[in-house]
Amino acid sequence: MNGQVLRMSGVTVRRGEAELLREVDWTVEEDERWAVLGPNGAGKTTLLSVAAAQLAPDSGTVGVLGEPPAGAGATELRSMVGFAGSAVANRIPDSMAVLDLVISAAYGYLGRFGEEYGTVDYGRGRALLARWGVGRLADRRFGTLSEGERKRVLIARALMADPELLLLDEPAAGLDLGGREDLLGRLGVLADDLDAPALVIVSHHVEEIPPGFTHVLMMRDGAVTAAGPMEYAMTGENLSETFGLPLKVEHDGQRWSARAV
Numbered sequence: 001m002n003g004q005v006l007r008m009s010g011v012t013v014r015r016g017e018a019e020l021l022r023e024v025d026w027t028v029e030e031d032e033r034w035a036v037l038g039p040n041g042a043g044k045t046t047l048l049s050v051a052a053a054q055l056a057p058d059s060g061t062v063g064v065l066g067e068p069p070a071g072a073g074a075t076e077l078r079s080m081v082g083f084a085g086s087a088v089a090n091r092i093p094d095s096m097a098v099l100d101l102v103i104s105a106a107y108g109y110l111g112r113f114g115e116e117y118g119t120v121d122y123g124r125g126r127a128l129l130a131r132w133g134v135g136r137l138a139d140r141r142f143g144t145l146s147e148g149e150r151k152r153v154l155i156a157r158a159l160m161a162d163p164e165l166l167l168l169d170e171p172a173a174g175l176d177l178g179g180r181e182d183l184l185g186r187l188g189v190l191a192d193d194l195d196a197p198a199l200v201i202v203s204h205h206v207e208e209i210p211p212g213f214t215h216v217l218m219m220r221d222g223a224v225t226a227a228g229p230m231e232y233a234m235t236g237e238n239l240s241e242t243f244g245l246p247l248k249v250e251h252d253g254q255r256w257s258a259r260a261v
Contacts, residue, residue: 003029004066005165005198006051011060013046013222020046021057022222028215030164033191033199035209035230038219039243044202045085047219048167051200052083065164082158082197085169089150094143098134098153099125101142105160128156132186148179168201172208184210188254206239206249206258218242236261 006028013021021043028034028051036044049055050062053069062069065080082105092101103125129135132152137145145153151171158166171187172180190196191212203209209216216234217227219242226238239247239258246261 003031004063005030006065006200007061007063008050009061011050011057011062013043013050013055014058019222021050024060024222024224026217026224026227028165028198028200030198031194032215033213034201034215034217035213036200036202036217036219037204037206037209037239037242038225039204041221042219042242043222044219045087045169046222048083048085048169048200048202049087051165052081052167054083054087079161080164082161082163082166083169084151084154084158084167084171085202087169088154088157092142094141096142097138098129098140098142098145099138101153102128102157102160105157125156125160128159129153132156133182147174148176148183151175152183163197166197166199168199170202170204172203172205180208184208188212206234206256209256211254220244230256 004027006026008024008026011021011024012019024047036047038044046055050057051064053064056069099122103121106121126135126138129138132155134149134152134156137149137153142150142153155168155171158168172183175183187201188211191199191210199213201210201213214230215228216230218225218233218238225242226233234249234251234256236247236249239249247258248261250257
């Protein structure tokens with residue numbers, strides 16, 4: 001695999017006459033942490049769905065963990081990719097217990113279906129919930145959780161199977177300031193962990209990029225406008241093209257910010 005966990009070449013996704021993704025080329029290496037930025041409708045969530053082997057492109061090629069995400073091995077491949085976002089949250093019954101939701105991800109399931117889990121699975125599930133600050137919620141029902149609690153539980157779930165690639169769709173969206181800063185701090189710790197999987201987060205906001213992220217990919221109208229190491233690609237010029245207005249970028253050594261010029 002030569003260190004590559006994700007490779008896209010000429011990837012295009014169409015819905016009717018609209019192109020949700022257009023000729024996207026993108027490679028993610030195993031030790032990289034990527035932020036995907038762009039305005040609403042840029043194609044970010046579609047990009048993540050392709051990366052998670054949840055959506056097949058209309059043209060172009062995709063390799064996830066060195067394999068094409070189709071055929072007999074697709075289910076096993078998806079279990080090696082941690083994916084958290086509204087597309088997952090919307091499929092979870094309100095009545096599902098939080099701990100059951102997390103541990104079922106060990107075998108690629110979304111909930112319990114009569115299968116047996118051992119002490120190791122329960123221990124890992126509780127440890128992951130504690131790591132993301134929601135250990136006290138293990139016995140709660142998913143439908144009773146706040147938006148911030150749901151996001152943390154879904155990240156714990158996405159890590160349950162010890163994936164090689166972790167994809168997070170707008171993990172900080174809808175959180176208050178305290179909740180956002182706490183979550184970004186925890187994501188920064190994960191980014192610094194040498195044993196952590198390759199990380200990709202999607203966001204609308206530069207301020208929501210956690211510390212320790214190494215690369216950025218910017219999108220507009222389904223196409224890539226800029227991509228590369230953060231220190232080279234995160235520029236006012238690239239952001240201005242991506243969001244369609246003049247922007248100035250600042251960096252304090254840990255976090256990025258942007259404002260209109």
